[in-house]
Amino acid sequence: MKLSQLTERCKIVAIHGEENVEVESITSDSRQVQKGSLFIAVEGINTDGHDYIAKAIEQDVLVVVYDKPMFEEYFSRVTYVQVENSAVALAQIASVWYGNPSEQLKLVGVTGTNGKTTVATLLYRMFRTLGYGAGLLSTVTNCVNDDSYPTTHTTLDPITLNSFLRKMVDAGCEYAFMEVSSHAIHQKRVYGLRFQGGIFTNLTQDHLDYHKNMLEYRNVKKAFFDALPETAFALTNSDDKNGGVMLQNTKAKRYTYSVKGLADFKARIFEKHFDGTEIEINGKQLIVQFVGVFNVYNLLAVYGVSVLLGEEPEEVLRILSVLKPVAGRFQTLRSPGNFTAIVDYAHTPDALTNVLNAIHEVLDQKGNIITVVGCGGNRDRTKRPLMAREAVELSNRVILTSDNPRFEEPQDIIDDMVAGLDDEQRRSALSIVDRREAIKTACALAKPGDIILVAGKGHEDYQEIKGVKYHFDDKEELEKIFHTSP
Numbered sequence: 001m002k003l004s005q006l007t008e009r010c011k012i013v014a015i016h017g018e019e020n021v022e023v024e025s026i027t028s029d030s031r032q033v034q035k036g037s038l039f040i041a042v043e044g045i046n047t048d049g050h051d052y053i054a055k056a057i058e059q060d061v062l063v064v065v066y067d068k069p070m071f072e073e074y075f076s077r078v079t080y081v082q083v084e085n086s087a088v089a090l091a092q093i094a095s096v097w098y099g100n101p102s103e104q105l106k107l108v109g110v111t112g113t114n115g116k117t118t119v120a121t122l123l124y125r126m127f128r129t130l131g132y133g134a135g136l137l138s139t140v141t142n143c144v145n146d147d148s149y150p151t152t153h154t155t156l157d158p159i160t161l162n163s164f165l166r167k168m169v170d171a172g173c174e175y176a177f178m179e180v181s182s183h184a185i186h187q188k189r190v191y192g193l194r195f196q197g198g199i200f201t202n203l204t205q206d207h208l209d210y211h212k213n214m215l216e217y218r219n220v221k222k223a224f225f226d227a228l229p230e231t232a233f234a235l236t237n238s239d240d241k242n243g244g245v246m247l248q249n250t251k252a253k254r255y256t257y258s259v260k261g262l263a264d265f266k267a268r269i270f271e272k273h274f275d276g277t278e279i280e281i282n283g284k285q286l287i288v289q290f291v292g293v294f295n296v297y298n299l300l301a302v303y304g305v306s307v308l309l310g311e312e313p314e315e316v317l318r319i320l321s322v323l324k325p326v327a328g329r330f331q332t333l334r335s336p337g338n339f340t341a342i343v344d345y346a347h348t349p350d351a352l353t354n355v356l357n358a359i360h361e362v363l364d365q366k367g368n369i370i371t372v373v374g375c376g377g378n379r380d381r382t383k384r385p386l387m388a389r390e391a392v393e394l395s396n397r398v399i400l401t402s403d404n405p406r407f408e409e410p411q412d413i414i415d416d417m418v419a420g421l422d423d424e425q426r427r428s429a430l431s432i433v434d435r436r437e438a439i440k441t442a443c444a445l446a447k448p449g450d451i452i453l454v455a456g457k458g459h460e461d462y463q464e465i466k467g468v469k470y471h472f473d474d475k476e477e478l479e480k481i482f483h484t485s486p
């Protein structure tokens with residue numbers, strides 16, 4: 001593609017060298033540079049792409065895009081394009097390179113601390129069931145119609161993201177549903193994509209290792225709505241205290257959903273069971289196969305988006321009643337010993353509280369709750385004591401264990417969790433560093449009618465220790481124990 005076409009959306013500050021060149025590939029990673037490549041230098045968190053420009057030039061790069069004025073000499077075989085902001089240019093160039101695929105799809109983005117994967121996945125399943133070509137970009141998997149591909153991030157880098165959107169367009173998809181993380185908004189990974197709609201699920205504590213404080217975290221999320229165009233819809237959870245603020249500066253058409261008050265999309269909850277919930281949405285009653293009030297919010301968001309995209313409410317409700325939970329989100333397993341295990345991805349204080357409350361709502365009064373939980377290493381430390389406290393307050397027994405310790409000592413993470421407990425609470429919490437042993441101990445302690453919650457990893461099938469991902473799957477571990485238990 002011609003350089004002038006590729007950079008047509010970029011704010012260019014200066015160009016040195018031949019402008020009329022034909023670019024053969026684009027990358028923001030010097031390790032991927034080939035002859036004829038355009039390399040975009042982006043400042044990162046750990047390192048700065050600008051430090052690798054010399055390396056890219058050694059590898060015969062054709063064009064260098066950068067935003068820090070830094071050159072004393074220019075090589076005549078390289079074209080230098082200085083832009084206002086490299087991260088923004090990366091997103092713009094990636095879109096153009098793939099033929100602006102977001103403009104050929106109805107793209108809906110889901111943001112919020114919890115519920116993104118659930119809402120995006122259920123929307124994808126809803127639109128596939130309705131008979132449309134649809135794609136999904138999520139923490140668990142990426143899908144193009146019925147083909148699925150592994151994923152690395154909640155929201156992919158701009159080049160991979162646009163390549164997936166292109167694949168969707170080429171495969172005849174009409175709709176695409178994607179999660180939009182706060183990291184992605186902050187790093188401009190979704191900059192310039194044309195969204196047909198945005199959803200805000202909720203905002204609670206997470207990622208304070210990355211964002212300075214909750215206000216900054218909120219404002220980053222809000223930037224996604226600020227950028228929505230007039231043609232889009234913006235759907236917010238009006239029961240969340242930040243629901244209104246999210247939409248205050250958006251140009252998009254505003255809609256709300258709520259369980260507690262008046263809203264465009266409104267649900268009431270009648271009965272809660274272990275296998276599902278009886279609810280009403282906009283006056284129509286139905287039974288859904290999801291447990292927990294938080295899931296009623298998720299389903300309501302799915303209903304709202306489907307109706308806003310022009311689908312028949314009756315048909316949407318019919319499909320909602322047959323949709324099944326997403327992998328690792330409140331997945332239940334029955335043991336031969338007559339207790340139940342639940343695998344859930346709850347890895348924030350709020351998500352843990354919600355899941356434990358959901359269990360309380362459906363628990364047989366005689367049963368006990370045994371929670372196995374850990375916190376990730378090299379991530380938001382402030383949530384560790386909070387998660388331990390939530391677990392102890394809402395469970396009968398708690399086993400604190402490891403959950404992706406990364407480069408930290410697992411025992412140090414557990415100690416940070418224990419610091420949130422008073423003396424009496426400490427007595428009800430066991431610490432077992434080895435997650436496999438922790439799960440085994442929980443099963444050994446469980447009696448008929450009890451519930452074991454194994455929280456934090458959900459669908460993940462690895463344990464990340466010192467840069468290596470070892471295979472580990474909570475569901476598999478439980479199944480092994482159930483299979484070998486007498």
Ligand SMILES: CC(=O)N[C@H]1[C@@H](OP(=O)(O)OP(=O)(O)OC[C@H]2O[C@@H](n3ccc(=O)[nH]c3=O)[C@H](O)[C@@H]2O)O[C@H](CO)[C@@H](O)[C@@H]1O[C@H](C)C(=O)N[C@@H](C)C(=O)N[C@H](CCC(=O)O)C(=O)O
Nearest residue numbers: 028029030044045046047048049052153154155157181183
């Ligand atoms: C904190 C964070 O978000 N980091 C992301 C960020 O990394 P970074 O800014 O540190 O970049 P870097 O790797 O230091 O490099 C900076 C630049 O130099 C380039 N480089 C680097 C080395 C080299 O030899 N040559 C070279 O050109 C890199 O390609 C990059 O363009 O940009 C990288 C490239 O896009 C991402 O891979 C990386 O994600 C890391 C792996 C990550 O774990 N991110 C997580 C925290 C994340 O984004 N999570 C959210 C979900 C959060 C949630 O809701 O749970 C997500 O959307 O997945």
Ligand SMILES: Nc1ncnc2c1ncn2[C@@H]1O[C@H](COP(=O)(O)OP(=O)(O)OP(=O)(O)O)[C@@H](O)[C@H]1O
Nearest residue numbers: 113114115116117118139294329344345346351354
């Ligand atoms: N609407 C919600 N409100 C609060 N908690 C929720 C909600 N939906 C799901 N959860 C809880 O949060 C966990 C993660 O859900 P989900 O994967 O859908 O969220 P997410 O926003 O995609 O998280 P992440 O981006 O970290 O993957 C679930 O396992 C459940 O415990």
